[in-house]
Amino acid sequence: MAEEKKYNPADFPAEIPYQEGDPVLSIRHVDITFGSGRKQFKAVSDANFDIHKGETVSLVGESGSGKTTIGRAIVRINPCSAGAIYYKGRKISGKMPRKEARELVRKIQMIFQDPAASLNERATIEYIISEGLINFKLYKDDKERVEKVEKAITDVGLLPEHLTRYPHEFSGGQRQRVGIARSVVMEPEFIVADEPISALDVSIRAQVLNLLKKFQRERGLTYLFIAHDLSIVRFISDRIVVIHLGKIVEVAETEELFAHPLHPYTKSLMSAIPIPDPILEKEKELFVYDPSVHDYSVEEPSLVDIGHGHFVYGSPSEIEKYKAAREGK
Template structure:
């Protein structure tokens, strides 16, 4: 059985907006990520997926709940030494490479920042050799080390961001919409690079995106978020073959295919949350409809989903 690397338990991230308005950006979600896998997290803009990633890595302090990384609680009181060790083992690749790279620093210094903080280089020569090796690992040249971020294309800047994340030899990387700011022709190159690095270095990813087709390509399992809630979680193949939650079905129905005949007859499904039936005093729960396939549903919906599953077995 695969070993758990990350456990998210009843995580909440609430923000105050005005005097009495509370925004429930992440509302009581739970999931695990296993060593060596990629968990994709998808949903519309504003659903809370990026906030989930930023809370996991402690850019935000959790309102409630626990995040366990290698069995240790990420949040709560930590010493500087503990935080430093945690920051080395968990890194983030950001959505906009232009904004996430310091424009006043040379690429060599951008990449080596983590190396310097954690004292990973034995000498200046060792430091530069590490930088050169990282540049070549992400498909760039050692000559690029003396340039500045603005001298590169968007795809190249994202490769620099990946090199920076790899510099401290992390176990886990949160990729927060890492390809959404890139041209379509470049997106596949970056995703293929991430898959290659994962295989070579045994990395574990949380891949956050809204492009379901690309998420399917890179992910082992996929979680679907809607207004701060995790509404469905299963393997990538199962999610596409048998989406259960109506919101997931609506997302998948919106994916265009390069097939004129299909596009002429494609029917887009719309999601109406008011159609969920909940008995008085009952709350929607995240339930395992079939092995490994979890859905946010009421008790009545759960029973109906199970009947449908049993009928197909």
């Protein structure tokens, strides 16, 4: 493989010009590594994408591809080893003034994958939902806090009488809605939803997805939706980012991507979507992705815009092929 491009920290100033209409979140040449020395492992390399206000962008890839790692970098849990993340023109990766970092915690919230693990089992639902409010003192008096919490819990379709209960008394879907209530009550601008429905029963997935969409409509929220199930992603997202082994391989609007999957990995993901028709499903030909089709020994691959807001990762010759395939139809 060709030598990777090196970026200077000076290429990422603490502030970049930002105005209304620009993407709220920009990820620029982000590398995320774990461990150090010989045990170092690069989970994400040279990630680039933008998220606009009010948009739902889905991050799709297999287990271990770095989806969650990127999501956690946005909420500042995982540090970036190179590159930068900008939120409204302000660099949010790396060191930040304490006050700004705190404000960012309120603005960018996270919904976790496993509702069984992400709620404190020894706290009541009231404390769990109030936790963020208490941290930021987002209420005048205790009466207002209780009102806010009660509104939050009814907004997610649960009952105020649940507030005195403990998480283990709830079903998976109910717990996930508590998790949503606790982030939404903070009145965030941006939510990182880390596979919020993959641990849920199929019958209640739609309920949780509709709830997320409802909040987006009502409050103009922006989502980064992390998932591995493309059929769900199609339902919820405006744009899709496909990631494979820490590298972003394709970015496009949802219908564009479903109509013209170009990268072989995306094609294999598409072909893996089950069709709810036994005859078609049986006759379907599975496309298996073979990474050895790429020859990057001579040419250096990169993520290139091929028009139609469609980005594909590949070497120049591959990009030509992809362009022809896109336009040839």
